[in-house]
Amino acid sequence: MISIATKVHITELNGRNRTAWDDFVYTSPNGLPTHLSGWQTVMHQTYGYETHYLLAEQAGEVVGVLPLFFVPSQLTGRRAMTMPGGLCTQDENIAEALLDAGLTAAVSHNLPRLILQDSRQNWPGNGYTAQTRTQHVHWRVALEPSEDELWNRIDGNIRRQVRKGRKNGLTVAVDRSGKLLDPFYAAFSQFTHQAGTPVFGRSFLENIIQTFPEGFNIAVIWYEKQPIAGYFQLIMGGTVYGMWGAALHKYLSLRPAYLAIWEIMADAIAQGHTTLDMGRSPADSNASKFKGQWGGTAQPIYQQVFNERHTENTASIVNQVGSDSKYTLFMRLWPKLPLNITRTVGPRIRWHVPFA
Incomplete structure (x- = not known):
């Protein structure tokens, strides 16, 4: 696939470009461990998901990656999702090209939306119907x-x-x-x-x-x-x-x-x-306050939902889990089940919500 507007070539991860993918992640200021190509194997082996790991090249150089997998759940909604960390690039035009390719792949599989999970950047919609939620932070401590x-x-x-x-x-x-x-x-x-x-x-x-x-x-x-x-x-x-x-x-x-x-x-x-990234916590939560004692700095984490251009508003989607009374009831009932049963049933439920 070619994006003429940004002169970016989008390809799928394969055996020939896997090393280039990981080299880019290792050297990118925005690279995270969850951007690495090996997660394609982890997610497929664990959950059987179809994956579309999209790589952006410009002038023969890797300039961005989008680690995408498809969750065809009727329980929590059919969607394309990234690994925690979202996409990895430093350029908004590259991000738009990757999102365009990702949404095209999602729609071709009858998946109506693409979710950037736990993105460290707040990417603009650039014409897409998008909704962004910022309820979490991550603390980084210099050692x-x-x-x-x-x-x-x-x-x-x-x-x-x-x-x-x-x-x-x-x-x-x-x-x-x-x-x-x-x-x-x-x-x-x-x-x-x-x-x-x-x-x-x-x-x-x-x-x-x-x-x-x-x-x-x-x-x-x-x-x-x-x-x-x-x-x-x-x-x-x-x-x-x-x-x-x-x-x-x-x-x-x-x-x-x-x-x-x-x-x-x-x-x-x-x-x-040299650094400890203490991971995601709800802002102003006790967990976040605990992490804040160690002398680090808090930085925002974004959940972003993208739909096809000019489609319905996604506010209800991005806030669904936090506001739906069904989930509140579930959280109250789950601790009442025997622990061994939850260890058996829990992984089956997590197929619908791999990262909670």
């Missing part, structure tokens, strides 16, 4: 060259909470081999059960580990030989990205979250990384 320097820089209250965690008998392990996947999943799935959110399957994480064997780590907090908190990070370009993590509510007084974040930071420094 120090040494653990001692970081310890001396962070707030005194943070240091006290970390010490309390240790005095309370908590221990922590950070793993880069995948051996802590089971205890992580045990703690995380229990947390999501209590929170009323269906958990993704263990196979999802297995596929990530297999596809990115050097691009992740797992931190687990233990109390009396039980995993009470777990955090799964992705790693790229000197930055550690928090993806999924939680501490069980009944143990929060032991300060597992403080100890976990500190140890993740200390491990990142030991591995030569």
